[in-house]
Amino acid sequence: MASIVSENSVGGDLVIYRRLLPYVPHLNLKSNKHYENLICKGLLQIDSLVEEAIATQSGVDRAGDSTVEIGYDFENGWEAKKVIAIETQVPTTCLGFSTTRESRRATVKNLKHKTGDILIVAGDVLSNDVYYFKVPQHEIRKLRAKTKLAQFAIVFDPERGGPPKSFNKRNGSLKNNFQYRLWNWYRKKSFPALCKN
Numbered sequence: 001m002a003s004i005v006s007e008n009s010v011g012g013d014l015v016i017y018r019r020l021l022p023y024v025p026h027l028n029l030k031s032n033k034h035y036e037n038l039i040c041k042g043l044l045q046i047d048s049l050v051e052e053a054i055a056t057q058s059g060v061d062r063a064g065d066s067t068v069e070i071g072y073d074f075e076n077g078w079e080a081k082k083v084i085a086i087e088t089q090v091p092t093t094c095l096g097f098s099t100t101r102e103s104r105r106a107t108v109k110n111l112k113h114k115t116g117d118i119l120i121v122a123g124d125v126l127s128n129d130v131y132y133f134k135v136p137q138h139e140i141r142k143l144r145a146k147t148k149l150a151q152f153a154i155v156f157d158p159e160r161g162g163p164p165k166s167f168n169k170r171n172g173s174l175k176n177n178f179q180y181r182l183w184n185w186y187r188k189k190s191f192p193a194l195c196k197n
Helices: 007-023 032-040 046-058 137-147 178-186
Strands: 079-084 086-094 097-108 118-124 129-135 152-156
Touching (some): 007 032, 007 046, 007 079, 007 118, 007 129, 046 079, 118 152, 129 178, 152 178
Parallel strands (some): 079 118
Antiparallel strands (some): 086 097, 097 152
8 A cells, every 4th residue: 555645634633623623622632733743654544533523512422433434524524625726737628728737626426425514614725724614415416427437526726725716606696606616605604603413
């Protein structure tokens, strides 16, 4: 098994770890530098910390081992996802010529069997910030039916990080653009707002 620990993934995990630490006081993480060193080596699974912080803040129990195949992380059906924004090259066409453009995105994967709302904690090293999204299940069903994929990308501004500067209209309306809805309807201002039931 080969594991690649990139500077970007470590940076994203550190941003998320530092932001969520106050929401898991019962873990008694006194040796903060020790844990940050383990994160830098890729030895701590921040996904589990995200789930524990959501459970603590929301009061919703994490699902047991018997629910792993059913498709949710919490007893109420929620699914938690931790993602990191990365730089990518996106194929595009300009004046009939194929080219690529720089993009920053965080891909939310493995949604095929998910049955509840998706709670996303997205780390962005460029803006040194964490963004929170609660995507309702009806959006996931719509995306699956439209794209046949069990994933979607959160698009970030490629120059400064954070939300894109503008959104393209789809079918004459911004409301028909998933990225617009994601950043304007489903983005939560804080971690406690993400965890409200």
